[in-house]
Amino acid sequence: MAQVKLTLPDGSTMEVAAGTTALQVAEQIGPRLAKAALAAKVNTDVVDLSTAIERDADFAVLTFESPEGQEVYRHSAAHIMADAVLRLFPEAKPTIGPAIAEGFYYDFDVHKPFTDDDLARIEAEMAKIIDADLRFERQEVSAAEARALFEARDNSYKVEMIDELEEHDEQTISLYRHGDFTDLCRGPHVPSTGKIVAFKLTSVAGAYWRGDERNPMLQRIYGTAYPERKLLEEHLERIEEAKQRDHRKLGRELKLFSIFEEAGAGLVYYHPNGAMLRQIVTDFTIREHLKRGYQLVRTPHLLKSTIWEISGHAQQNYPMYYTRIEEQSYGIKPMNCPGHILIYNSDTRSYRDLPIRYFELGTVYRHERSGVLHGLLRVRGFTQDDAHIFCTPEQLTDEIVGVIEFAQDMLTTFGFNEYKVLLATRPDNAMGSDEMWQHGIDALGAALDQCNMDYQIAPKDGAFYGPKIDIALKDALGRLWDGPTIQCDFNMPERFDMSYVGADGQEHRPVMLHRVVLAGIERFLGALIENCAGNFPTWLAPVQVRILPITDRNVPYADEIAEQLREEDLRVEVDRESATLQAKIRGAELMKIPYMLVVGDREEQSGQVAVRSREEGDLGPRSLEEFLEHARVEAAMPHAAR
RNA sequence: GCCCACGUAGCUCAGUAGGCAGAGCGUGUCCUUGGUAAGGACAAGGUCACCGGUUCGAUUCCGGUCGUGGGCUCCA
Structure with a gap:
């Protein structure tokens, strides 16, 4: 029989007979590994342990130690949950159920939302499925067969997904079955339901199909699973500890701020301790901006609505507030850019003046929808450490590098070591030429590389007016909140007809960068409070x-x-x-x-x-x-x- | 905005199957004047979020509004 050569993660190689399953390979490596094995990785594919190896490959056994192993484990738990739900609520229609960072969820279309009591019943049913130790079996069928299966169950969601798979030229559709439960699923899965040792369903929430609010609202059940009871308990303890660091709790206890129900949601009142903390942070920010060649400007909170028409905010129905003064409509600024542009445009600018960097601690108001408000992390009135950089196309990369380094310095100084960087590219509804976009994306990417930043591409996630870099900070519960951002803007300079005189004596359009470093001061303080659990370093402590x-x-x-x-x-x-x-x-x-x-x-x-x-x-x-x-x-x- | 849960003293929370509302912490006064994470006594504090309905009677049941929490979406 033919032999195949497997290269293991440590670089060593082993030879096995072609057709040997991944599990058998794991057994040959060692019984402990085989016991811990959840799935395997063959080259770049994560596969079931039952997969036969037919040719030479890089091979790794995946256990719960690896992110991929965790994902497989929790995805299997999600299937078990869906099975339990269907046993108890046969009319429920499962939609999607992936593994997520610390657990998994599954969305169901049901007539009546799940209650907390239901969660306990579902957990009990899951325990039965796990006790039965049912095998997960992969099955590959044609799209037509798969469609027939889910049409018979009147599950339009799964049919929609099958249609999409077909559009993407998938040759076959894979199904996974355990016991009487069959689901559309790419896989892979753990060998059998008995592999799931410790699990807990944590909450129910509403969620729109495909995350789009025009779609029906589904009921989402969140849960998590671990291969040991102890790990699950540690996870639950971590969540409890994180709650102790919640900035809303610490904000009250340390007498930092209030949000008064009677005075309006999303509007922050700083008590003496909080105001002092904020003042220190903003004093520091101003000093650091001045050091880096920014100029302080200051602009009003109200601008005539005609300005918001030029900027395009009015036409876009940007969620901003308006008021009237002597028959004139005014908009309360949701951003500071128009004000900075007015100052720029108040004089003739030469290429020798550029780059111009206008900085303002600008307080803005935005009508955030009631359901999204969250302590200091999402409010309706907030102050940005906002700057706009106007420069020549040639200066763009250097300017972006300057901002990235600035952001890194500030985050480090305030003790943020964990963040996520995204480079967002051109969306479908974008304005501006392909050349402009490419120039912007190239400049942002080059700057990130020059700063040795690890980043991911967020395809089509840019603003309609230009590409951007977003840096997200983590809160106590590991949720990400947007922090520093650098945005190229090809729109505003056009709309406001901005220009500078070049060396050639001709008028040119400047490139505009929007950027915030701390972002919203409110949000930054919220994240800061959680990051240090209220133990501010002496220089920041309101009372030292x-x-x-x-x-x-x-x-x-x-x-x-x-x-x-x-x-x-x-x-x-x-x-x-x-x-x-x-x-x-x-x-x-x-x-x-x-x-x-x-x-x-x-x-x-x-x-x-x-x-x-x-x-x-x-x-x-x-x-x-x-x-x-x-x-x-x-x-x-x-x-x-x- | 949408789904679910929730709103009782400054805070954390009991409670009322519809019949005058409770604790601890905190606060005030008095006693105490102490050596590295809680000294003691007494007292004050509530239109039970708001508005309406049902009822002899609503903090409790119903509806609405406002707000909060967990999500969805959006965004700094």
């Missing part, structure tokens, strides 16, 4: 030092120390409560204040302070000067890493 007098006798000394620290521009407060030292320490710890200075009779006599740090606890007594030497450094605004 709290002085804790042990008895009322020591209050005047505490005040004296506070005065000296304020002279040094430290943010200090004195705890005057008639409470025990323990209680005062607890209070300061709960407020996550970086330094506590305990002052009692002993300190008063020696002229010292007893330092306690949030991170390191009791550091013992020292002179005020000694504390200050250290605190001055920590409290100083950093120079962005670069």
Whole structure:
């Protein structure tokens, strides 16, 4: 019998008889691996363990350790869930059910939404299916056969998917069956339902078919699955811990901000601590912009609606607010670009002036739909660290590199190490010539490469007016929120007839870049709070030092120390409560204040302070000067890493 | 905006099968003046989100509005 040569992930090779299944290969490598095996990877294809290997290939056994293995595992769990749902609700129509980052979901068309009680029943039914250890079997049929199968079940969703597969020239349609449940599915799957050890259905939600709100709303059940009970429990604990870092919870506890129901959804009120935090962040941002050759500008919140007609926002029905002043319609700005363009256009610009970089902490209002509002992460009124760069086509790549580096520096300085970068390309409804688009995309891509950024292409995800780079930050629960963005704009310069005089004495159209680094300050603060769990580094902490007098006798000394620290521009407060030292320490710890200075009779006599740090606890007594030497450094605004 | 769940004291939450509303924390006063994460006593705090309906009577049941949470979509 013919032998085939397999190259394993460690680079070693092994020979097996042609026709050997992936599972048999795993068994030959080792019994433990075979037991943990969920699927296999042959060259670049992820396949069932029952797949026979017919020719030489790169070969890897996939376990739960690998992302692909997790995906297979959870996708199989989704099938089991769909089976359980159909057993309990025979009229339900399964649509799609993929694995996602931390679990899986399945969308069903049902007459009545699922309740929490239903989830428990579905879980119980899933347990039965798992106990029965039913084999997952792959079956390949023609599109016609597949269509007949799902038409018989009156499942138009699956029929629609089969039609699309056919359009994409798929030769055969694969089905996966376990027990009496058969689903349209590319696969692969784990060998049998018994492989699923620990699972939990976490929530029900509405979701539109294909994510389009014009389509019917389906009922989505979310769940997750792990090969060990312990891993599932750890996952659930992680979620609990993440909830402790939720910026909405910390915002209340640390007295940072409020959103008042009676005053309007999505509108933020900063309390003294939050306003201080915000001020430090924006002061820092302004300084960093000035360092990088940006010029500060400032534009009004109201512009005549005629401006929004020129910009095109009015015609596009951009979700903005309008008001009337003496019979004139005004729009409340949802973005700052028109204002910056007016300033640019107020004078004749030469190529020698470019690039021009206008920067503004611009407060904008957008009518975000009620269902999407979320703490500070999605609001209706927010302030952007917004800039517009006007440059020549030749300057474009350098300008983009400058912004990417700026964004990297700022994210690093604020402690964000995890983010996702997307380069969005031309959508179907785009305006502008192919050349312009290609120039923009090339410039963005070249800049990303020059900055050694890992990025993914988001095809057709650009704005209609130009391609863009989006950088997304993660919140406590791992959800992504758009942060820095750099957008090329081929539309506005046309609409506002912008120009500069070139070296040739002719008028030219400048290239325009929209960019935000922190993005929405509100959103940035929300992400910042979650990222550091409210333990702001000393330079950002709204209160840097709290002085804790042990008895009322020591209050005047505490005040004296506070005065000296304020002279040094430290943010200090004195705890005057008639409470025990323990209680005062607890209070300061709960407020996550970086330094506590305990002052009692002993300190008063020696002229010292007893330092306690949030991170390191009791550091013992020292002179005020000694504390200050250290605190001055920590409290100083950093120079962005670069 | 759409689907589901929810809205009781400043916060976290009990409770009322329709009959005068509860706890802990926090706050105030008093006592206590203490040495590195909660000292004690007493007190004040609620049109049970808002508006309407059913009812002898609604915080509780029904409808609407506003808001919140988890999703969908969109976006900084």
